[in-house]
Amino acid sequence: MSQIKITNLTFAYEGTYDNIFKNVSFQIDTNWKLGFTGRNGRGKTTFMRLLLGELSYTGSIHASVHFDYFPYAVADMSLTTREVIGNIEPHYEHWALCKELYQLELDEGILDRVFNTLSQGERTKVLLAILFLKSNNFLLIDEPTNHLDLEGRECVSNYLRRKKGFILISHDRMFLDHIIDHVLSINKTNIEIQKGNFSSWMQNKAYQDQFEIAENEKLLRDIHRLGESAKRTAGWSDLTEKSKFGSDVPDRGYVGHKAAKMMKRAKAISQRREKALEDKKKLLKNIESNDALEIKQADHFSNTYLVIDTLSASYGENVVLSDLTFKIEKGDRVAIIGANGSGKSSILKAIIQSLKLNAGISYSENEAIQDLHTSGNIKGAKDLVISYVSQDTSHLKGTLKEYALEHALDEGLFKSMLSKLDFDVIQFEKDIRFFSEGQKKKVLLAKSICDRAHLYIWDEPLNYVDVLSRVQLEDMILAYAPTMIFVEHDQAFIENIATNIIELG
Missing domain, CATH: 3.40.50.300 (P-loop containing nucleotide triphosphate hydrolases)
Structure with missing residues (x-):
């Protein structure tokens, strides 16, 4: 050791x-x-x-x-x-x-x-x-x-x-x-070490945050009260000091002593207020922003969004999927799980290929779809709009402003979502190529959140994304209940948001 x-x-x-x-x-x-x-x-x-x-x-x-x-x-x-x-x-x-x-x-x-x-x-x-x-x-x-x-x-x-x-x-x-x-x-603002597992750390952080928020509110009240008290005491001291110069004052020394005593008390109160202000500065520095995300899904007249009937898929001679049948109704959140290579992502790509929706898909992703051969039937509701988050982030480049323009996004809304996902303003001017992998994935997620779609198709959306952002995404999905089909390996995420699970053999 x-x-x-x-x-x-x-x-x-x-x-x-x-x-x-x-x-x-x-x-x-x-x-x-x-x-x-x-x-x-x-x-x-x-x-x-x-x-x-x-x-x-x-x-x-x-x-x-x-x-x-x-x-x-x-x-x-x-x-x-x-x-x-x-x-x-x-x-x-x-x-x-x-x-x-x-x-x-x-x-x-x-x-x-x-x-x-x-x-x-x-x-x-x-x-x-x-x-x-x-x-x-x-x-x-x-x-x-x-x-x-x-x-x-x-x-x-x-x-x-x-x-x-x-x-x-x-x-x-x-x-x-x-x-x-x-x-x-x-x-x-710092790095700290705690003994225990992640859940115990998360719980301790929640306790610390709650304590600091309560302490901050108490100090705010104290600062206001002490400020008002200092003003009153200083005012009384000034009035007392002025009164000693009247013609009917029998003992000016006593009045002056009383005024000085009151001024000393006012200074003591001011010092207590300054200490409270200093104590307040030490609080809230490490409280993470967990501002709620909002997803504005579009409404559709149909209750059945998608019907998959005996779907099979292959890449050349490599068969990855055989005779899969299911449907997606409005409000469903369908998780596709299974071993690597069982065809999870292929299902999502087959849906996109069948419905001929290319918006938001990079060129490399389109090329991958071209190699996918399917049989069976995929039927989507009329005028169904899909928002897609791919695994791949390699195509991302340019500034966030340029990305928003390219994809017809409301730039203010797009950047607001990224801010809620812990993007600093300084990131807004950087080239996306130099973002961390987690930040790149958040760009794709923020775009999808801003899309007014009927059906959200997310392929391993949480790769590289930090835990607090995962919790934000879970809270958003539970609050707004968008219709989704997704592939993900985070067991907690699946358990928390999926309404249906398709397990591939």
Whole structure:
């Protein structure tokens, strides 16, 4: 066991004036299973890059361990899995690798398969196995759940629960709760560490926020009362002082002493008020904005929005879906779940392709749809308007103003939604290409929220999106009850908002 000590850490990206971190100090025990949380764009991945020595900073980071980062970059996907592992960790022992693969529910035969033929979930598991082959390293695990299906998340969760000595970035609440024993949170004005899991941290934060709000209201009342009292006492002192100059005053010294005493009391009250003002400044700095999101769905005359009858789908000779039948009524929120490769996203793309709705879909997404071959029947209500959120964010570029113009969005409403999702004004002038992955996904979500659609089709909308924003989205959906069909792997999100679930075999 050893300590990682961060002292007076300050960092800002070159060419910017806003510090990501300023005079941050804390320490980490290398035996902890540390969950790392905070709003998108606060600097979680940046902090990991600082630990890895990839960025210059002021202050100090002292550690007696080496750091290793997940996910690894795989330069050549055409190599076998065994070769990929050997390139990343040349000195591994075969028995140790087989042990890790077994714990991740992977067969040893995967080693002789070409890495590019593995599913996203299998690749994630292999790269995690490599990570834990490295002994005496402190591990930095960045978003391992992206693109993992529910079964894969459970497997990886059980795997990490048996390990220790890492920082884990994830926005999946249940996943974090199952694994971690400490929480490192990047707040608005500081970084803090608490013992416990994510739920206990969330509860403690709620208690702290409630206390600060109540204390702030009390101080506001005290400040107003003390201000009025100081004015009255000072006024009485002035009147008393003036009265000593009257011709009928028998003892001017007594009156002057009384006026000075009253003035001293007024100054004491003013000092108490100044202290209350200082105490107030310390409050509310880390209370997160959870302003309610609003989605203005369009109304449709039909109660049945979509009917899917014996739908089958394939990419070339690869059949991903066979004979699926269901329908979507007004007010339904249908979650599609299943293992990776079971055809979840293909259903959404088949619906879009059938209804010939291209608005809001990038060129790359259209190309992917062109390769999709379907049979069966998809019938949508007449004049049905769909809003689509894709998994892909690579096509995003330009400023938010340009993006709003391109998609005929009300710029003010669009930016208002992003502000509620914790975008700072400084972000509004940046090129979207330089946003974090979570911020890019929020751009797509904000656009969809602003669309006046009948049916919202969201494909893994929560990838990279922080927990507090997930809660905002849940609250919005429950409040406005839009009609939706979506693919998502966040179990809490599914349980909270889905009215129907389609599970693919």
